Amino acid sequence: MTAKVLKxxxxxxxxxxxxxxxKISGVASCPRVSIFKSNRTIYAQAIDDVTATTLAAADGRKLGIKANKDGAAVLAKEFAASLKAKGIEVAVFDRNGYLYHGVVAAFADALRENGIKL
Known part of the structure; x- marks a missing residue:
């Protein structure tokens, strides 16, 4: 692709x-779960927008996960465990401008399967 198309x-x-x-914002009891995906890996973090702090984070690179649907499910499982350890059961999902499709949808579905209500 040309630079113009990518821009x-x-x-x-x-x-x-x-x-x-x-339209969405997170608080300590119901944080905003933001996802970022690159061509190689995916990252997720739970953010309290009132105090501008990250409550929990998951890094696909540290877990050795690729940016595909299977990797998103594994990352969501690890992320859900860290959220539950902090006592967080409910969150709002921030797809970060990506379409709710593929890796992003797989991550959200896996979070729901692991007990986080989005």
Whole structure:
């Protein structure tokens, strides 16, 4: 792809990200679960927007997980365990401008299967 196409794709994702973030916010009892995916790995974090702190995080690179649906399910299982350890059962999902499809949807579904209510 050309640089112009990539620049447009990123601009559109940032536009979607701002639109979503204008509608959702996280607090300590119900944090915002944000996902970031690159071509190689995926990351997730639970954020309290009131105090601007990260409550829990999961790094696919440290776990040796690739950025595919199976890797997203494994990362969600680990992330759900860390959320439960902190006493968090309910969260709001921030897809970070990505379409709710593929890896992002697999991550959200796996979080729900592991007992986190989104």
């Amino acid at each position: 447009r794709k990123l601009a559109l994702r940032l536009k979607r990200k701002k639109r979503v973030r204008g």
